[in-house]
Amino acid sequence: MSSENIESIVNRCYEHGFVTDIATESLPPGLNEDVIRAISARKNEPEFMLEWRLQAYQQWLEMTEPDWAHVNYPPIDFNAISYYAAPKSDEDRPKSLDEVDPKLLETYDKLGIPLHERARLAGVAVDAVFDSVSVATTFKGKLAEAGVIFCSFSEAVHDHPELVRKYLGSVVPRRDNFYAALNSAVFSDGSFVYIPKGVRCPMELSTYFRINAANTGQFERTLIIADEGSHVSYLEGCTAPMRDENQLHAAVVELVALEGAEIKYSTVQNWYPGDENGVGGIYNFVTKRGDCRGDNSKISWTQVETGSAITWKYPSCILRGANSVGEFYSVAVANNMQQADTGTKMIHIGPNTRSTIVSKGISAGRAQNAYRGLVKVLPQAHGARNHTQCDSLLIGKECGAHTFPYMEIKNPSAKVEHEATTSKISANQLFYCRQRGISEEDAVNMIVNGFCKEVFKELPMEFAVEAQALLNVSLEGAVG
Amino acid sequence: MLEIENLHSQIGGTDILRGLSLNVNAGEVHAIMGPNGSGKSTLAQVIAGHEEYVVTDGSVTYKGADLLSLDPEERARDGIFLGFQYPVEIPGVNNAYLLKAAMNAKRKHLGLEEIDAFEFLKLAKERMAMLGMDPKFLNRGVNEGFSGGEKKRNEILQMAMLEPSLAILDETDSGLDIDALKAVAEGVNSLRTPERAIVLVTHYQRLLDYIEPDFVHVLSEGRIVRSGDKSLALELEDKGYDWVREAANG
Numbered sequence: 088m089s090s091e092n093i094e095s096i097v098n099r100c101y102e103h104g105f106v107t108d109i110a111t112e113s114l115p116p117g118l119n120e121d122v123i124r125a126i127s128a129r130k131n132e133p134e135f136m137l138e139w140r141l142q143a144y145q146q147w148l149e150m151t152e153p154d155w156a157h158v159n160y161p162p163i164d165f166n167a168i169s170y171y172a173a174p175k176s177d178e179d180r181p182k183s184l185d186e187v188d189p190k191l192l193e194t195y196d197k198l199g200i201p202l203h204e205r206a207r208l209a210g211v212a213v214d215a216v217f218d219s220v221s222v223a224t225t226f227k228g229k230l231a232e233a234g235v236i237f238c239s240f241s242e243a244v245h246d247h248p249e250l251v252r253k254y255l256g257s258v259v260p261r262r263d264n265f266y267a268a269l270n271s272a273v274f275s276d277g278s279f280v281y282i283p284k285g286v287r288c289p290m291e292l293s294t295y296f297r298i299n300a301a302n303t304g305q306f307e308r309t310l311i312i313a314d315e316g317s318h319v320s321y322l323e324g325c326t327a328p329m330r331d332e333n334q335l336h337a338a339v340v341e342l343v344a345l346e347g348a349e350i351k352y353s354t355v356q357n358w359y360p361g362d363e364n365g366v367g368g369i370y371n372f373v374t375k376r377g378d379c380r381g382d383n384s385k386i387s388w389t390q391v392e393t394g395s396a397i398t399w400k401y402p403s404c405i406l407r408g409a410n411s412v413g414e415f416y417s418v419a420v421a422n423n424m425q426q427a428d429t430g431t432k433m434i435h436i437g438p439n440t441r442s443t444i445v446s447k448g449i450s451a452g453r454a455q456n457a458y459r460g461l462v463k464v465l466p467q468a469h470g471a472r473n474h475t476q477c478d479s480l481l482i483g484k485e486c487g488a489h490t491f492p493y494m495e496i497k498n499p500s501a502k503v504e505h506e507a508t509t510s511k512i513s514a515n516q517l518f519y520c521r522q523r524g525i526s527e528e529d530a531v532n533m534i535v536n537g538f539c540k541e542v543f544k545e546l547p548m549e550f551a552v553e554a555q556a557l558l559n560v561s562l563e564g565a566v567g
Numbered sequence: 568m569l570e571i572e573n574l575h576s577q578i579g580g581t582d583i584l585r586g587l588s589l590n591v592n593a594g595e596v597h598a599i600m601g602p603n604g605s606g607k608s609t610l611a612q613v614i615a616g617h618e619e620y621v622v623t624d625g626s627v628t629y630k631g632a633d634l635l636s637l638d639p640e641e642r643a644r645d646g647i648f649l650g651f652q653y654p655v656e657i658p659g660v661n662n663a664y665l666l667k668a669a670m671n672a673k674r675k676h677l678g679l680e681e682i683d684a685f686e687f688l689k690l691a692k693e694r695m696a697m698l699g700m701d702p703k704f705l706n707r708g709v710n711e712g713f714s715g716g717e718k719k720r721n722e723i724l725q726m727a728m729l730e731p732s733l734a735i736l737d738e739t740d741s742g743l744d745i746d747a748l749k750a751v752a753e754g755v756n757s758l759r760t761p762e763r764a765i766v767l768v769t770h771y772q773r774l775l776d777y778i779e780p781d782f783v784h785v786l787s788e789g790r791i792v793r794s795g796d797k798s799l800a801l802e803l804e805d806k807g808y809d810w811v812r813e814a815a816n817g
């Protein structure tokens with residue numbers, strides 16, 4: 088279809104309100120109010136959602152792109168991006184795994200991805216993915232029994248507008264930062280989770296998510312609410328390499344933990360990092376924040392990041408409730424030309440709030456890996472405590488690791504500790520392993536996995552195994 | 568088993584080994600002695616395949632084939648074990664994990680199945696008991712924070728588990744207390760079979776009281792300047808190295 092045609096359809100859409108049958112067409116590149124109206128219309132959104140997006144857009148227009156991260160990239164032309172990509176039709180998809188690139192299948196194999204998930208990950212037409220569908224139906228039943236709401240963000244806007252209205256933007260306000268504002272204006276889809284009072288979610292939402300999430304696009308939006316005394320463990324992403332024609336990805340994740348609730352959010356992320364020269368990799372600019380709104384609540388972020396050409400990401404915790412706990416466990420790998428600028432913010436507001444930060448950065452090739460962490464203790468946060476441990480591992484001579492710890496302590500009773508180490512995989516360590524019959528590559532993997540152990544043990548079991556395999560694949564050829 | 572002919576080797580552009588020849592047959596125990604800096608560790612590293620040591624001349628044949636063209640890991644899987652003079656620490660890597668990976672690499676090379684976890688643990692505990700090592704060492708990082716003597720015992724544990732055809736022990740006796748020395752000697756002696764060969768690099772007669780060598784060689788300035796039986800070690804202890812040096816030069 089020519090772009091003229093598309094435009095005429097888009098225009099028609101504005102004239103007549105939403106037209107559902109054109110939801111299968113992508114929008115031409117560019118961003119303005121009309122584009123936002125079109126997105127909202129295609130999703131059949133209620134008025135409040137459109138208003139919310141439009142306000143975000145106005146705020147975004149007044150903001151400028153941040154430039155303080157330790158990363159370099161050519162300027163992004165926001166008018167060259169298409170903000171609504173139609174879902175791929177089944178005709179364009181492979182019909183079965185036999186039609187999928189054997190190289191991709193080989194990677195799945197190396198990563199130990201379960202057979203029943205491979206078809207979905209490879210984008211095989213849904214009808215062909217029998218296994219997944221039946222598994223998903225079983226999961227749905229179990230969750231419904233427990234009263235857990237778990238659906239796409241688009242569905243939540245329709246089916247649970249009161250919850251969306253109450254919590255959307257309550258952790259990451261629209262104008263929080265440039266990319267959050269952009270996401271708020273144009274977000275494509277994402278996940279929505281609500282765990283009712285006192286409910287312990289009967290399963291890792293990870294498994295279910297991985298089987299069901301359709302391609303959520305470049306501006307993903309996730310909202311998780313754990314009501315009083317509830318508990319949920321959620322896993323985002325997967326170890327399979329994700330390629331996307333869209334270079335810029337700007338997701339927003341908001342977590343709300345009410346009194347006594349606990350949210351464990353794990354991410355294993357493997358966006359395409361580009362080739363050895365960094366060409367074609369994904370720019371991943373993410374805003375993730377959790378709000379320990381109630382007393383005795385807990386939010387724990389665990390992440391294993393190996394992908395993207397550029398990662399800019401600081402999952403954070405606002406420790407508002409008394410005795411609330413925030414945790415951040417991270418492994419960030421940067422190889423070849425990758426640039427990663429990640430870290431966390433722990434904002435202590437309530438009394439006796441505690442936070443733990445364990446960050447493991449691995450740099451190889453010519454990569455740059457930066458840790459940026461902020462620990463802030465407000466005056467009313469009596470007895471607040473933080474422990475930060477920040478370790479860097481260098482493989483090779485041309486890579487770099489940078490640590491930027493910031494602390495703002497406004498309460499004298501606070502206890503804040505920071506430990507940092509930098510180590511290298513030495514030639515003697517590798518030789519020692521090789522003398523014991525272990526290949527150089529296996530030796531590197533062994534040392535890297537040892538380095539990351541503390542973080543891996545925080546991941547749900549099956550993902551810990553996958554994450555370990557992922558790291559090995561990511562560092563293939565890093566030495567020698 | 569091992570034939571070294573006129574071996575010359577450099578490190579950082581400096582000649583260290585200068586025409587060294589040595590034959591080690593299966594079933595034999597050789598002791599190599601010699602002053603500090605004479606090239607004993609260099610010889611061990613060259614046999615193990617350390618890439619920093621450049622061989623400029625000569626040949627090394629192991630089990631009838633050229634050794635120098637093999638990667639270090641290939642040599643190891645083929646039965647060469649080096650007990651390091653200074654075992655390196657690998658923080659975070661579990662001692663048992665390394666040991667198991669090493670055993671499995673070798674088993675794979677031999678076309679055997681991976682060792683089963685129970686069998687591995689049983690064997691490891693057995694060997695540790697023989698060496699008087701606390702099983703707790705299995706779960707520590709490889710040599711991480713080990714005392715000097717503990718590191719050496721750990722080397723012997725690895726040797727005892729890997730059951731090499733050719734074991735080269737570089738000053739494994741240095742830094743050991745008397746009990747450890749006896750335990751290590753017992754470990755080495757238990758490997759002493761007609762199929763295996765052992766090369767001991769040492770400065771002390773003490774070790775040779777427990778492990779009786781078939782041959783003793785004196786290395787000086789990159790060459791073997793004197794060879795004999797176990798009585799040579801006693802003579803050295805008595806007269807010092809100047810005696811052999813003078814004899815060699817004169």
Ligand SMILES: Nc1ncnc2c1ncn2[C@@H]1O[C@H](COP(=O)(O)OP(=O)(O)OP(=O)(O)O)[C@@H](O)[C@H]1O
Pocket residue numbers: 578579581583601602603604605606607608609610652
């Ligand atoms: N990287 C290097 N560059 C230059 N010379 C080196 C280097 N490494 C070792 N050497 C030298 O090589 C020589 C032989 O060293 P080697 O370690 O083989 O001695 P050794 O016989 O094992 O001594 P010791 O009894 O003290 O263990 C020494 O003079 C040492 O300084």
Ligand SMILES: [Mg+2]
Pocket residue numbers: 607608609652737738
């Ligand atoms: Mg030495």
